[in-house]
Amino acid sequence: MTLSIRTKLTFWYTSLLAISLILFGLSFFYALSKIYMNRVDREMSSVAGLMVHTIVEPPGRLRLPKNFDIILERFFGLRIRGNYIQVLTPDGRVAGRSSTLEGLELPLTERAYKRALDGKRTYETIRTFGVYPVRILTLPVVVKKTGLVAIIQVATSLEGMEEVFHYMVYFFSFGIVLSIIIAGGVGWFLAGKALKPVDEMTRIARRITAENLNERLPIVKPDDELGRLASTFNEMIARLERSFRQIKQFTADASHELKTPLTVMKGEVEVALKSRADEKELREVLLSILEEIDRMNEVIKGLLTLARADIEEAKKEPVRLDTIVEERCEQFRRLAGKKGLKLEKQIKQEVTVLADQVRIGQVVYNLVDNAIKYTPRGGTIRVSLETRGRCAVLKVMDTGIGIPEDELPYIFDRFYRVDKARTGGGGVGLGLSICKEIVDTYGGKIDVESKPGKGTTFTVYLPLADNTMKEVN
Template identity: 40%
Template sequence: MPLRVKLTLWYGSVLALILILLGTTLYAVLARELKDQVDQSLEEAATTAIRSLEQHGFGPFIQFDDLSSHFPELAVLDKFFQIFSPTGRITIQSPNVKSHDVPLSQTALETAFRGHATYESARFPGETLRLISVPIMYQGNLLNIVQVGTSLKPLEEALHRLLVVLLVSLPVALLASLAGGWFLAGRALRPVHAITEAAQKIAAGDLAQRLTVESTGDEIGRLAATFNDMIARLDASFRQVRQFSSDASHELRTPLTVMKGETELVLRRDRDCEDYKSVLESNLEEIDRMTRIVDELLFLSRADMGEVKMASAPVRLEELIEDIHGQASLLGQEQDVKVSLGSLDPATVLGDELRLRELLLNIVDNAVKYSKPGGLVEIALRTDQGMARLSVRDQGIGIRQEALGRIFDRFYRTEEARTHTNKGTGLGLAICAWIAEMHRGRIEVESAPGAGSTFTIVLPLAGSKA
């Protein structure tokens, strides 16, 4: 069933229930209110009659005309009066009661002896009468019973007209509301149709398509914006996967090409043992490089799937830096690069010491690798506002501004980096960024071509809420 039909049916069902409840409540409340008004009017009329009798006395020769001359409210056209003796016999009767024979009921007589008034309804051919029987007591004895009655025919006719109006107007209102609901549901779902058509085109493989639904700020607008964001992320992910596959293929093909070429060359004719040994050593270097690439790819793959576990223990960064400084100094000697220590503020973070060591060693290794001979690499540590800021500054080849946003992408290496050295896989900084992120930190980079780079690892101190 189409959503438009479902919405209209649900809307119509709820509205029908509301209209029925509203109509029923209106009818019941109005009927009760009108009946209460009739009862109140009868009570007031009975009170007037009793007051008249009490003031003029009651005797067997008093006529209704004598009472009504002093109290004209007793001659109201829509009411009739009767006065009964304690035996239930009529003693005074208003003229307009002649059309009905309204005797005093046994229930009203018994209730009158107990000193209480009785409300009753008596049905006669063509109409219903509403009666009130009020006792007149004197020193605990029943003297008379005043009965006042009126016809309920006007009330019943008014309620009948109301019922007809409700029975006619409620279905008309329901049909009009259903038509309006159908129209409004169609208007509300029109953007959904647009989303569906666009999604079908996107499903065909065109991830460049976007929804053009107006940004109204409502649920449909937010759905369209969320859908566009999702498609944009999918597009970026697919592009990254394609680029990753291309880069991985390139990085693995290069050492394989070198190995294949050198092996074919040395096998073309008989050579000395030294030539074979040289080729095998070269092949071993390329195998080591491919092994490193595969290991790093495996690590990143496991990290993406959440299979790499991180320890959480206090790590003193100043001690870690001093330990790594010794290893970095040995690396610097091979490149004629000096590695020095700057100011080291005491700083303790919660994390995995092995991963933090790998992170810092990768950054320092890159700083040494891309430095010029005779250059300087400085490692410093300071604390600021609950954060540890571990910086590694070099005087190397630097990085272009347009490349700074991509240096943490997998397999990405700038042309200057490839020219400067053929070492590296392009995965080290991606691993560093992941380790920093897992420690609720980040890596900041400042660089300029030819002026060197400064990599700053920002980590929250132990006990901070960063």
């Protein structure tokens, strides 16, 4: 069973209070009984001290006066109930006792007797004598020449103390129970009040689904714990809202990108079927359909790459970036030549990064592909690779048409294309978003600088493998 925080708080609060009250009560009783006993012991000790002179006759013999009981009454006021005196011979026999004992015999414990034989006094609390416990002082009377002459026992009933303690225990128990009930009630109320915003947050959070992600939790006090929790929640909901919107946008864009070529193909096929086209015209229609199929293929390939990057865990192994760049440049050399472009590469050293060979190859491929696509005849493309600090730095520079400044923030978005009718266009608009996704996966960064009409430079930063290894070890 899980208890609510409110119940737990109240429980802990009242338990702590109960424990401290009980501890306080116990120490109070202990201290009080100590003080009381000390006082009783002191009184018994002074009575016993006075007694010694009454019962010892020089040079050191026990002799009880005939009117022993009367003397006790007169001198020590022993008529009062609950005060007892008993004199014993050294072998433990009773020699005389106060009338208050009413014929009863004060017990002499073995321990007290042994100590008396050793000349030591003993204070004891005995519970077996009568209804109430008694405090007994057993005092040996020792004379220098003759040794142990007698044993005096002075006893006081602890009836008064017992009674007071009895009432106080009642009083304390009642007080403690009452305090716990009051504290529990107040604690329950306060905990409820403090946790009320949590209930409110739960209620609203329950209401928030994918459909109404624009709702936010109310923040009463922004600086307290609950206020911070609510704003963290709100930030999380805002992030969710953003990604939901992106997903919706992406789905809409993807469907649109796939639908367009289908519509074109359908139109062309319908026209061809209606008209009595000859073989040459049909061939043209087929070629156009093939082009659209190629385009759809590109879109699907791009989507698959992105989906895979989202789902699959990125492989991380040392790969030689310089070799990849070298291979990719060679792959494009013919195409660049055909387009009348100069493709230069500048690889300064061996560069190893921790990544997946195929994915990193795709980054280089997409960047060089764009440079070739968006650079008019006669231009130059320069690919350079070097290391700077702990990073590999790959630059793909072209002297192409460039990208307007206000478009730069969007070019890494999925399906985003600058001015779809531009030279060399016809791309799907996924290349750069794939690049960014891959570079992000490997802890890198991709930057772009561009001047319309002058050219564009993409720079990719990736952490070096040996550096990462050093950090790991």
